[in-house]
Amino acid sequence: MALAAYETEVRSERQMAGIAAAKAMGVKFGRPQGTKRTRVPDVKRAAIIDHKAAGWKISDIARAVGLARKTVYAVLSQAA
Numbered sequence: 001m002a003l004a005a006y007e008t009e010v011r012s013e014r015q016m017a018g019i020a021a022a023k024a025m026g027v028k029f030g031r032p033q034g035t036k037r038t039r040v041p042d043v044k045r046a047a048i049i050d051h052k053a054a055g056w057k058i059s060d061i062a063r064a065v066g067l068a069r070k071t072v073y074a075v076l077s078q079a080a
Contacts, residue, residue: 040067040075048075 019029044065051061062069 040071045075045079048072049079052076 023029044067047065048061048067051064052058056064058069058072062072065072
């Protein structure tokens with residue numbers, strides 16, 4: 001039991017040292033920054049705006065373009 005705890009501690013120390021070395025070299029960790037603007041293609045963005053202008057319901061627009069309703073609301077709020 002003590003050996004396993006020691007190995008875990010050593011492995012953790014090596015991992016932290018590796019992460020520190022990578023950060024010192026400028027490596028970035030984590031998910032890249034982005035916005036919904038960059039994730040929604042312009043074709044879909046235009047379709048959302050056109051469908052809303054034509055009087056479509058949000059759920060119907062979301063189903064037609066294949067996006068979540070929350071994303072449709074975000075696109076419409078950015079367009080306004």
